[in-house]
Amino acid sequence: MTTARHHRTGLPPAGSRRLLEGWLESRRAAGFAEHQARYGPAPVEFYADRNGRARLLAAVDASGLRGRGGAGFPTGRKLRAVAKGRRPVVVANGCEGEPVSSKDHALLTVAPHLVLDGAVLAATAIDATEVILCVHRDDPIAGTVAAAVAERPSGEIPIRLVQVPGRYVASEESALVNFLDNGDARPTAKPPRPFERGVNGRPTLIDNVETLAHLALIARYGSEWFRGCGTAESPGSTLVTLGGRVARPGVYEVALGTPVAEVLDRAGGPDEPPQAVLFGGYGGTWLPVQSAVRTRLSHEDLRDAGATLGVASLTVLPARACGLAETARVLRYLAGESARQCGPCMFGLPAIADDFTALVLGGRAAQQAEQRLRYRLSIIPGRGACAHPDGAVRLAASALRCFGTDLRAHLAGRPCAWAAQPALPLPGWDRRGGDWA
The missing domain is CATH 1.20.1440.230 (NADH-ubiquinone oxidoreductase 51kDa subunit, iron-sulphur binding domain)
Structure with a gap:
């Protein structure tokens, strides 16, 4: 199995606390000097030639890393598909239009350089010359990300920050390409897919920012280390947003394969009797709480339960709600x-x-x-x-x-008494009819 352990600086983050280890408590962005003190420089030069790129692609393949943006597609296969084209582009997708997810916002808030490392390494792996980092226009994280981009060393693959309209579907991959090309953030019909013809007609890798942060650690510590937690089909850790009726709502990092009951316990468990859990946000799946808590948080277990992991979020609905x-x-x-x-x-x-x-x-x-x-x-x-x-x-x-x-x-004509009492969060404004440019 391909590894990159000789690039390790100090010990890898322990257990499942990998992306957020030591950062989340500070609730501020780690500067470039802090980031390098913890992880060391991104090993870009080691992967910069043809043989190095092959090693990095093999390491990502062997790690089993799957996309963290919703579809869970194998990252190695995605990289290889884009690498076949000429003059590819990397798009780091930090847009988070899902109302019950805040994992990408949390990651960019505290560890933006881990994301940027991953984007630069992905560009190195596929021989791309440009990185575009996208965030929603109405997300205050843009200032933090812009400051991090400005700290990056000269001579690195250039990184451009783009702010995308804050619509629910504006972060869909074809919508991002459409916006970057002509300023319209609406999806387009496929094929071609972005890996075939994306930004400016060039093959384009579009990866979620969490996926790229994991890639940055795989490049340093190797595929065996990455598989040190998780399951065979769903290796590694994941960021998950726990919300609804839990005692401590927020973003947590857990090993994939952790029982949902234990995941909810990380947030103090339900703070009132629960009825159901919504997996994967507002395009996801409801499961009765009895089934949900017996399920492990993994692609394969949720598939068997009739749900999908999607954007990793668990939203607990109280028994009193309709x-x-x-x-x-x-x-x-x-x-x-x-x-x-x-x-x-x-x-x-x-x-x-x-x-x-x-x-x-x-x-x-x-x-x-x-x-x-x-x-x-x-x-x-x-x-x-x-x-x-x-x-x-x-x-x-x-x-x-x-x-x-x-x-x-x-x-039968007996509607619930609590039907008029909202329990789930929705954006507090109506954006219909415009705001796509």
Whole structure:
């Protein structure tokens, strides 16, 4: 198995505290000098020639690193696909449009240079000459990131900071390429995929900032070290946002494969009786709490449980809340965040939100809405310009399964007493109709 242990400075971070070890407590950005004192220089020169690039690609392959932005695609395969093209570009995706996730914001707040190291090393691995770091325009992290970029040594692969409109789907890979090319942050139809033709028509690697931070550590400590925690299919640690009704909401770093009950315990556990857990944010999956806590936090275990890891976030819904009403609110938000350029989003998502609202109100209209809803959920997936409608369908379908008892009560004309009491956070403004440039 390929390693890079001879680049190690001191001891690697212990256990699963790797990205945030020692930094999160300070709640401030580590400067370049602090960063180098802890990790040593990024071993860019070791990987700069053809043989070195091959070693780095082999190390990432052997590590089993999977993307931390939602899809969980193997990072090594992504690097190799882009490396086949001419004059590739690296885009570090730090946009975090998911309302219940703040992991990327936390990472960039305290360890921006680990992300920048990873972006430069990825560029080295694929022989790219440009790195673009994207954050949302309405995210105050932009100032911290700009200061970190200004600290980078001269002669390094140039890094450019770009602020992207703060829309839910603006961080989708084709939307980023579209914005970087022509200033419009809406997704475009694929193919071609960005690794084939991306920014300025060049093959483009788009990786989440957490993924790149892990890559920076793999380049220093090797693939065997990275696999020292996690599972065979989901190796390493991950940043996870714990929210909803937990005692200490926030961002935590845990080993993949950790039982969900233990993950929630890191945040002090539920602070009132729980009903369900939402995995992967507002394009994710509801699971009843009894099933959720018996599941391990890994791609394979969540797949077996009928969910996906997605953007690693766990949101606990209290027993007093109405899961159908909460889902209806989220679906209305997702419909409003549509780019409004393809039928499944423009017409399908508002219709699903309307049907879910009818379910919440109950009675005869709810029975008719349920029939329409189940039909719509069966025909929308896979038909959008991006995966936004698929995520909304996944959320809606999981709510029908998870809150089946409540659904039957609503259909019988007995809506929940707490249906009018919001429990999940949503952005406090309406951005529909513009703000894509």
